[in-house]
Amino acid sequence: MSSSQPEWTLDAVLSLHDLPLTELLLRAQTVHREHHAHDAVQLCTLLSVKTGGCPEDCGYCPQSSKHDTSVEPERLLSVEEVLASARRAREAGSTRFCMGAAWREVKDGPAFDRVVSMVEGVRELGLEACATLGMLDEGQARKLAAAGLTAYNHNLDTSREHYGEVISTRTYDDRLRTIGHVAKAGISLCCGGILGMGESIRDRAEMLRTLANLDPQPGSVPINALVPVEGTPLENQPRVDSIELVRAIATARILMPRAMVRLSAGRTELSREAQWLCFMAGANSIFYGEKLLTTGNPDVRDDQRLLADAGLVPMAPYASPDPQVQATKARGPQAKAGAIPLSRRAPADAE
Numbered sequence: 001m002s003s004s005q006p007e008w009t010l011d012a013v014l015s016l017h018d019l020p021l022t023e024l025l026l027r028a029q030t031v032h033r034e035h036h037a038h039d040a041v042q043l044c045t046l047l048s049v050k051t052g053g054c055p056e057d058c059g060y061c062p063q064s065s066k067h068d069t070s071v072e073p074e075r076l077l078s079v080e081e082v083l084a085s086a087r088r089a090r091e092a093g094s095t096r097f098c099m100g101a102a103w104r105e106v107k108d109g110p111a112f113d114r115v116v117s118m119v120e121g122v123r124e125l126g127l128e129a130c131a132t133l134g135m136l137d138e139g140q141a142r143k144l145a146a147a148g149l150t151a152y153n154h155n156l157d158t159s160r161e162h163y164g165e166v167i168s169t170r171t172y173d174d175r176l177r178t179i180g181h182v183a184k185a186g187i188s189l190c191c192g193g194i195l196g197m198g199e200s201i202r203d204r205a206e207m208l209r210t211l212a213n214l215d216p217q218p219g220s221v222p223i224n225a226l227v228p229v230e231g232t233p234l235e236n237q238p239r240v241d242s243i244e245l246v247r248a249i250a251t252a253r254i255l256m257p258r259a260m261v262r263l264s265a266g267r268t269e270l271s272r273e274a275q276w277l278c279f280m281a282g283a284n285s286i287f288y289g290e291k292l293l294t295t296g297n298p299d300v301r302d303d304q305r306l307l308a309d310a311g312l313v314p315m316a317p318y319a320s321p322d323p324q325v326q327a328t329k330a331r332g333p334q335a336k337a338g339a340i341p342l343s344r345r346a347p348a349d350a351e
């Protein structure tokens, strides 16, 4: 953790999380406005570039080969297929394109080389490029950084104490090791968690504490509400209460002021009002498009209406105040002329 940041204790995080809701929202919105444009939301698209057949046993995931779900394994997409999807996402207004592969870990070879080409192509389109490929080593992280990868997603999912209840095929320390390789390569870290996996409030606070004490802090924090999928061990989990989701987002905003806090999976179950409360709490990004890897996501037109009715505008790429996002912007393939409409809200507009 950087010396200018306080080291958060669990008690301090719990005290914030459990504040009266109006007080928590006020504090979160105040922090938000110090670091971000108050009315801008980044639109991101997440594409599964290699679906299913994963040897890990994450209890929430329909792509695990250990669970009997309706997801069928698919081959790794071609670079052309991915870039065609990225162009469509850009036309629809996304400024960040995330690529997910259902791998336990990255293996050097043609498949990884293809993903590297995808990253280069996405950057050339003027989009931020993010990837989530499982565990990786230092050399692989450096290769992705050289290709211009803006961010690497590797979620902690939950607290260290609860982790074993959800996943048995890897450890929390495996997770932290890859996070260390990403940080060392100078790639911005995208790291968050999932609510609703049977964890306690204390587990949620502990996960947020761990995230906030990372050095550097994640530049991007996806907060997901579990979408229970038939055939997974968590298929019968009750839905997360929307106010609990708002509390987690507000706490994340206060603990990690410069991060983009992303309201991620589970939005199909949230009312418009609940989503607006999440924005009020400091969420400033949503995933946009009909699918989030293999699960459903709100209709694009509904999202456009949701933002317009709230007076929110789409954010330009690289508006994040995270220094590592700014550094990766200068590295790797640059956008080709006319790649992205830059009429959206830029960082200089932050208030």
Ligand code: SF4
Residues within 6 Å of the ligand: 054, 055, 056, 057, 058, 061, 062, 063, 064, 065, 101, 102, 103, 104, 134
């Ligand atoms: S979450 Fe990722 S690592 Fe876990 S089973 Fe699904 S695809 Fe594999």
